[in-house]
Every structure is written in structure tokens, then in C-alpha cells.
Amino acid sequence: MxxxxxxxxxxxxxxxxxxxxxxxxxxxxxxxxxxxxxxxxxxxxxxxxGQPLEHLLGWAEFCGLRVAVDPGVFVPRGRTALLVAAAAAVAGPAPAVLDLCCGSGAAALVLHGRVAPRWLAAADIDPAAVACARRNLAPLGVPVYQGDLFAPVPTGWRGRLDLVVANAPYVPTDAVALMPAEARLYEAPVALDGGSDGLAVLRRVAIGAAEWLAPGGQLAVEVSDGQAEALRAVLDGAGLVPTLVHDEDLDATAVTARKPA
CATH class of the missing domain: 1.10.8 (Helicase, Ruva Protein; domain 3)
Structure with missing residues (x-):
């Protein structure tokens, strides 16, 4: 035009x-x-x-890919490139991968091309996010389950997953009101609110991952720099061995955590 x-x-x-x-x-x-x-x-x-640009365009650029993003769905952030890179670095050959709190399915979309998984699935509790992720991932044959964390995932994968990636909400409840309007007004609250200290969902992810990962499997999550040490203690308590990764340029912090063999 x-x-x-x-x-x-x-x-x-x-x-x-x-x-x-x-x-x-x-x-x-x-x-x-x-x-x-x-x-x-x-x-x-x-x-x-104040509406998010990505919702108006219908897509967001993430790790060099164009990812469809529907109104109301969490917009993938540039900083989450660190989470995906950290996850890929510990994935191992032909891993079985689960993307929890998947939103648009952006992380799963990128990991599909980076780690050549033998099995890959995604899950989210928000129906709008699930519909959006299915649109992004259906061409790859990747199933997207709707439900609370691990609950909707086929039980046959319990104890067999090599990699669990979770961009779970980690904003403390009181801080959600301080977020930019395009996030707090136009994205689902369930994708933002991490409870009183921001770690409520991540605690549950850690406990679930300890059960669903295979021995030697890895959990990869995103968190704020100020929450990293508290999350490390959570992961230790769940029996996982955490490693912190930080990127100054992206202003991003990710944590990987290995289930002992």
C-alpha cells in the first residue's frame, strides 16, 4: 500500500x-x-x-521465525531467546520434549528445528493460547494439550521426558499492575501472575518435572534475575541440580536443572 x-x-x-x-x-x-x-x-x-503491535499484526518475530499470535495470547518476548538457547544446549540427541505454559507455542516451534526431537508436545491452561499454539504447531504434527501443567499430558511419558521447557508466569501478583498496559490489559492474567513472590507456578513445575523427567533429563525455565537464587533453592528441594544462565544484552535469566541419573 x-x-x-x-x-x-x-x-x-x-x-x-x-x-x-x-x-x-x-x-x-x-x-x-x-x-x-x-x-x-x-x-x-x-x-x-495501547493494543500490542503483535496482536494487531497477528504475528510476532521470535528467534528469526514468524509466530502467529492471537488477541489475548501472551506475546513471546525477545528475552525468551535465552531460555530456548539454554534448553537446546542441554537437550541431548533426539530428545523427548515438552513445552509447558506454551502460550503461542513459540518455544516449541523453535526447538523443533534446533534439537530434532523424537517427540515434542506443548501444553497450556488457557484455551486461547492452546488454539493459537495448535495453529502454529499443527503443520509440524506437534500435539498441544489443554490443562494445568502436566495434567493433560499422556501419562505414558511420565518419567521418560528428556527436556521440559516452561516459560511459566513469574511476575509477583502485586507487580502485575506495574507492567506495561499492553501486557496487563491485553494478555491473559494467567500468563503473567506468578503468585505472591512470583514463584508459585514455578514451584509446581519443579515438583512435576522431578516426576516426569527421565534420569539425566533437564528442566529449563525463565525467571527474573532477582528471583534466581530463590528458584535455585526450590529446584534443589525438588531433587534437581540447577545451573543459572544470564545474558546481559537480553536482560534475561534462565535456569536449567538436571534430574540426577
């Missing part, structure tokens, strides 16, 4: 005034997504009102 330079400049100005840090890039993406001037106006109005 062709726009006069003046039109693009005005659009960039509106986006920048609304607080969009990458206003020029966002303007180009919105222009490319619009099939008419009216559609573009609607997209820009909704973005200025």
Missing part, C-alpha cells in the same frame, strides 16, 4: 507521541499489514490506544 512520505511521517509522529520506542519500524509494519487507508487508520488508532 503506497503512502506519501508526509503520511508516513505523520503516522510515525503519532506512534512516537504514544510512547512507541520503535515508531518508524512499527509504522512500516502497520502500513504493510493494511489493505486500505481505513484499515491503516484503524490499526494505528488501536496501537495508539
Amino acid at each position: 503506497a503512502l506519501l512520505h508526509a503520511d508516513r511521517s505523520a503516522l510515525v509522529h503519532r506512534l512516537r507521541a504514544a510512547g512507541c520506542v520503535y515508531a518508524e519500524d512499527e509504522a512500516d509494519l502497520l502500513i504493510a499489514a493494511a489493505d486500505s487507508a481505513a484499515t491503516l487508520t484503524d490499526l494505528v488508532d488501536r496501537r495508539v490506544a
Whole structure:
């Protein structure tokens, strides 16, 4: 869709005034997504009102892939590239992999190409996330289960998984209100709220992973830097052996935890 330079400049100005840090890039993406001037106006109005860019476009870029993201579904963050890299580094050959709290299925989508799993599945408790993940993962033949953590996963895999990846919610309840509006207003609360200290879901993931992992299997999770030591203690208590990984450039912290052989 062709726009006069003046039109693009005005659009960039509106986006920048609304607080969009990458206003020029966002303007180009919105222009490319619009099939008419009216559609573009609607997209820009909704973005200025605070809706996530990814929900407006219908996709997010993650680890070099374009991942479909439906309205209301957790948008994969750039920092989660560290979690995926840490998981791939400990995966071992032809692993059996489960992506918990999968959201759009972004981590599973990337891991499918990186670790050549013999079995790969994803799970989430949010119906909207499950529907979105199924759309992303169905072409790869990857099943997506709906339910609470390990509960919907076929029991035949209990004690046989080589890798469990979980981008579980870890924002403390009181801090959710301090998150950017595009997250707290437009993403499912269940994908954000990690309980009073942010570790409520991760505690349950650790306990479940100790049961579902094969001996020598690995759990990989994301957490804030300030929570890492507390999470290490949780993993120790679950009988897992944790290793912390931090990336200053991504401002990201991941933890892998091995089930002893």
C-alpha cells in the first residue's frame, strides 16, 4: 500500500507521541499489514490506544521465525531467546520434549528445528493460547494439550521426558499492575501472575518435572534475575541440580536443572 512520505511521517509522529520506542519500524509494519487507508487508520488508532503491535499484526518475530499470535495470547518476548538457547544446549540427541505454559507455542516451534526431537508436545491452561499454539504447531504434527501443567499430558511419558521447557508466569501478583498496559490489559492474567513472590507456578513445575523427567533429563525455565537464587533453592528441594544462565544484552535469566541419573 503506497503512502506519501508526509503520511508516513505523520503516522510515525503519532506512534512516537504514544510512547512507541520503535515508531518508524512499527509504522512500516502497520502500513504493510493494511489493505486500505481505513484499515491503516484503524490499526494505528488501536496501537495508539495501547493494543500490542503483535496482536494487531497477528504475528510476532521470535528467534528469526514468524509466530502467529492471537488477541489475548501472551506475546513471546525477545528475552525468551535465552531460555530456548539454554534448553537446546542441554537437550541431548533426539530428545523427548515438552513445552509447558506454551502460550503461542513459540518455544516449541523453535526447538523443533534446533534439537530434532523424537517427540515434542506443548501444553497450556488457557484455551486461547492452546488454539493459537495448535495453529502454529499443527503443520509440524506437534500435539498441544489443554490443562494445568502436566495434567493433560499422556501419562505414558511420565518419567521418560528428556527436556521440559516452561516459560511459566513469574511476575509477583502485586507487580502485575506495574507492567506495561499492553501486557496487563491485553494478555491473559494467567500468563503473567506468578503468585505472591512470583514463584508459585514455578514451584509446581519443579515438583512435576522431578516426576516426569527421565534420569539425566533437564528442566529449563525463565525467571527474573532477582528471583534466581530463590528458584535455585526450590529446584534443589525438588531433587534437581540447577545451573543459572544470564545474558546481559537480553536482560534475561534462565535456569536449567538436571534430574540426577
